Amino acid sequence: MTRYAMVIDHQRCVGCGGCIIACKNENNTPEGISWSNKITETVGTFPNVRFHYTPTLCNHCENAPCVQGCPTQAMHKAEGGITMHDPDKCIGCKYCMFNCPYGVIYFNWRDPFSQQNKQGELIPNCTSSPAADLAKLKTQGTPFLNPDRDATLPGLRPRGVVEKCTFCDHRLKKGQLPYCVEACPADARIFGDLDDPESEVSKLLGKYRPYRLKEELGTEPKIFYIRSFNPGTYIQTKGGLK
Numbered sequence: 001m002t003r004y005a006m007v008i009d010h011q012r013c014v015g016c017g018g019c020i021i022a023c024k025n026e027n028n029t030p031e032g033i034s035w036s037n038k039i040t041e042t043v044g045t046f047p048n049v050r051f052h053y054t055p056t057l058c059n060h061c062e063n064a065p066c067v068q069g070c071p072t073q074a075m076h077k078a079e080g081g082i083t084m085h086d087p088d089k090c091i092g093c094k095y096c097m098f099n100c101p102y103g104v105i106y107f108n109w110r111d112p113f114s115q116q117n118k119q120g121e122l123i124p125n126c127t128s129s130p131a132a133d134l135a136k137l138k139t140q141g142t143p144f145l146n147p148d149r150d151a152t153l154p155g156l157r158p159r160g161v162v163e164k165c166t167f168c169d170h171r172l173k174k175g176q177l178p179y180c181v182e183a184c185p186a187d188a189r190i191f192g193d194l195d196d197p198e199s200e201v202s203k204l205l206g207k208y209r210p211y212r213l214k215e216e217l218g219t220e221p222k223i224f225y226i227r228s229f230n231p232g233t234y235i236q237t238k239g240g241l242k
């Protein structure tokens with residue numbers, strides 16, 4: 001049986017946020033909603049301080065409290081252990097948001113990209129309007145709509161329901177990686193099947209001692225973090241040239 005998991009390597013993550021932008025583009029997430037995000041902390045003692053980045057997303061928990069508390073089964077477990085959401089069944093009660101210990105479920109308070117429907121120009125005497133731009137591009141909702149998202153979930157989720165990361169299940173169905181994994185310029189995200197001993201995630205988890213967020217709660221998260229950033233192991237270069 002396939003059990004999808006992600007390994008995030010702190011030694012490789014440079015905190016650039018490429019994964020966050022990639023996720024927004026792939027999944028058409030509206031303003032204020034980032035299925036993929038990061039926690040930024042300052043570590044060390046002045047003057048030797050640096051930022052420490054912890055990329056975050058839905059943990060696709062094995063014992064998912066969001067699923068257990070959903071009164072309509074809108075939040076459910078799907079193939080590969082993915083925690084999925086069905087906006088058609090969702091009544092917007094937000095129990096899943098209260099139950100998720102990781103704060104990775106978002107509520108759609110507004111129609112997505114509602115500013116794009118504005119007929120008037122945003123800047124006085126400008127020659128175009130958001131609605132005119134959309135019409136020119138022959139798209140709906142947002143100028144950068146990814147139609148592929150529609151394969152397994154409405155491309156734009158309506159007001160009054162929740163949404164969250166799906167491990168890019170629409171890409172997995174085509175044999176592609178989640179887009180945050182694909183887009184990470186540092187290869188800090190590794191994705192695969194926990195039940196396959198030959199997968200890269202299984203090998204990394206055997207090699208390094210991983211930790212997971214709030215493991216003590218027994219949610220069995222499927223996002224594993226390995227190593228810690230150690231600047232001492234980098235060879236100093238100038239502009240990438242040795």
Ligand code: SF4
Pocket residue numbers: 057058059060061064065066067083099100101102103104105164219
């Ligand atoms: S991280 Fe939160 S939303 Fe994701 S499966 Fe776990 S409880 Fe549910």
Ligand code: SF4
Pocket residue numbers: 069070071072073074075085089090091092093094095096097161162
């Ligand atoms: S907001 Fe939707 S998905 Fe969340 S618990 Fe309520 S019905 Fe289920």
